[in-house]
Amino acid sequence: MKTLIISSILVLGLTAKFAQAEDYIFFDDSPTSTSYDPSWCFVNSPSLLERIGEKFPVDETTVFMGNNSLRLHWTSQAGGNWGAAVAEIGWPGHDLGTQDLLTFWMYSEGVLTNNDLPNIYLEDTGNQKTSPVNMGAFVDSIPMGQWQLVSMPLDTFYAVAGNANMSSIKTIFYGQSTSDASEHTLFLDEIRMTSFGNSDTTAPAVPANLAAVGYDLHVDLSWTPVDDEDVAGYRIYRSNWGGTYSLVGFAQPDIPFFNHFLGETNLSGFYKVSAIDGSYNESELSLSVEVSTQSQDDEAFLDMIQRATFRYFWDYAHPVSKMALERTPGNSETVTSGGTGFGIMAIVVGAERGFVSRSDAASRLLELFQFLETADRFHGAWSHWMDGSTGEVIPFSQYDDGGDLVETAFLIQGILAARNYFDGADPVEQALVGLATTLWEGVEWDWYRRTPTSNFLYWH
Structure with a gap:
C-alpha cells in the first residue's frame, strides 16, 4: 500500500458504527484488488466514467479503512450521463425503516466545489429508483487531500422515493450532476447505512x-x-x-x-x-x-518461508474447527479438507522447529480431530469443502457434494503424520493418537471401488 499521510479528519454529522450487525454495509473492502464485484457502472457519451468492465474500480493507494477503497473517476458532459452503483455482497434488499443515515468517507486529491459533487439515488430489488439527491447539499466544504465523512439523512430519499420500495433497497448509485466538462476523482470508503444510536466516543486501548x-x-x-x-x-x-x-x-x-x-x-x-x-x-x-x-542466506530464507507457511495454518485457521480456510481473503466459513492435511503437517513442523510449543500444537490438533469426528462423512470420507462452524458439506460443484477421496487422502496423510509425531505419554498426545487412529480406520477405502471386483479407487 502506498504511504498515505492523514493530517486531519473532518467529521460531519453523526459517526457511523463500523462493525454493528444492524448496519447495512454496502462497501468496506473489496476481496479483489481491481474491481468490486457487487457493483454496476454505465456511461452514455459524451460523458466519461472509469470502469473495469462494468464494475466499480478499486484503489489500494488512497484508503481510509481496510485494504482498499472505490475510485470514482468521471467527466460530466452535456447530453451525456453516467452512474456507478454499489451493493452489499450478495445484492440483498434492505429495509431503510430501521436506519437513519447514509454515511461514507470521501477523499479528493484536487479542488472540488459542492456543485461538482455527484448525485446520489437508491434502487430497490425491482430496479425502481428514487429521484437523485445532490451530495453538495450535505457537505460544507471539500478539503483537498483529507478524508471527510459525509452523512445524509435517509428521510431525504423517502421524500423523493417515487415508485422505489424503501423496504427493499439493494444499491446506492453515484451519478452525473453538473455538466461541467471537467475531469474529477473521488475515493469512497466505508459506505453504509446506520442509525442514530450506533456511535460512541471512547477510544480502544493501545496495542x-x-x-x-x-x-x-x-x-x-x-x-x-x-x-x-x-x-x-x-x-x-x-x-x-x-x-x-x-x-x-x-x-x-x-x-x-x-x-x-x-x-x-x-x-x-x-x-x-x-x-x-x-x-x-x-x-x-x-x-x-x-x-x-x-x-538473508539460504538457511534464513527457508526459515522465513517455513514460518510464513506455518502462520497461514496456525494464525489464519478457522476459529471453531481449526481447519484450513479454502482461501484468504474469501468466505470465512469455507474450510478445505485436503488443505487441512497440509496444515496438520505444517503444525508438526512448527512444533519441531519451535514456532509453537509441542503442547500447544498437540492441543490444537486434538481440537481439530474432535471436529472432524463430528463432521459430515460419506463412508468415512470427508467432502472437499465444509462449513468450519458446523462440519456440514459445502458443495464444491453441482455434482460434488459428498465424499472426496483425493481430499480425504491428503487429510489422512496429515493425520497419520501427527499420529506418528506425537508419541509422548502426555494425556493430550495419547488422546490425539487414539482419535487419529479412529479417523483413519473409519475411511471405507474399498467402498470407493464402486464394484467389489474393481481394480481402481474412484474420486467420488
Whole structure:
C-alpha cells in the first residue's frame, strides 16, 4: 500500500458504527484488488466514467479503512450521463425503516466545489429508483487531500422515493450532476447505512508488545490484540529515522500481524500501531519498534518461508474447527479438507522447529480431530469443502457434494503424520493418537471401488 499521510479528519454529522450487525454495509473492502464485484457502472457519451468492465474500480493507494477503497473517476458532459452503483455482497434488499443515515468517507486529491459533487439515488430489488439527491447539499466544504465523512439523512430519499420500495433497497448509485466538462476523482470508503444510536466516543486501548522482524525485502510486525469486541482493526504507521509517522497499512481485528513490503535491503525505520473501533475512535499510538531489512542466506530464507507457511495454518485457521480456510481473503466459513492435511503437517513442523510449543500444537490438533469426528462423512470420507462452524458439506460443484477421496487422502496423510509425531505419554498426545487412529480406520477405502471386483479407487 502506498504511504498515505492523514493530517486531519473532518467529521460531519453523526459517526457511523463500523462493525454493528444492524448496519447495512454496502462497501468496506473489496476481496479483489481491481474491481468490486457487487457493483454496476454505465456511461452514455459524451460523458466519461472509469470502469473495469462494468464494475466499480478499486484503489489500494488512497484508503481510509481496510485494504482498499472505490475510485470514482468521471467527466460530466452535456447530453451525456453516467452512474456507478454499489451493493452489499450478495445484492440483498434492505429495509431503510430501521436506519437513519447514509454515511461514507470521501477523499479528493484536487479542488472540488459542492456543485461538482455527484448525485446520489437508491434502487430497490425491482430496479425502481428514487429521484437523485445532490451530495453538495450535505457537505460544507471539500478539503483537498483529507478524508471527510459525509452523512445524509435517509428521510431525504423517502421524500423523493417515487415508485422505489424503501423496504427493499439493494444499491446506492453515484451519478452525473453538473455538466461541467471537467475531469474529477473521488475515493469512497466505508459506505453504509446506520442509525442514530450506533456511535460512541471512547477510544480502544493501545496495542501492546509490538515486535518486528526484518527480512530481505520486507518487515513482519506482530502485537498483542486489544481485548475489545468493538475493535474494527489496527492501523500501522512507519517513520524513517524518527520523523513523521505515516499510515502504511491496516490489519483486520482478528489478525494482529502485518507484512510491510519495502523492496529494499538495509532499509531502517520505526513502526507504531493503533487500534480503531467501530465508531472510528482511534487509540494512541503504541510504543515504537525499530527494525531494518537485511540480507538473508539460504538457511534464513527457508526459515522465513517455513514460518510464513506455518502462520497461514496456525494464525489464519478457522476459529471453531481449526481447519484450513479454502482461501484468504474469501468466505470465512469455507474450510478445505485436503488443505487441512497440509496444515496438520505444517503444525508438526512448527512444533519441531519451535514456532509453537509441542503442547500447544498437540492441543490444537486434538481440537481439530474432535471436529472432524463430528463432521459430515460419506463412508468415512470427508467432502472437499465444509462449513468450519458446523462440519456440514459445502458443495464444491453441482455434482460434488459428498465424499472426496483425493481430499480425504491428503487429510489422512496429515493425520497419520501427527499420529506418528506425537508419541509422548502426555494425556493430550495419547488422546490425539487414539482419535487419529479412529479417523483413519473409519475411511471405507474399498467402498470407493464402486464394484467389489474393481481394480481402481474412484474420486467420488
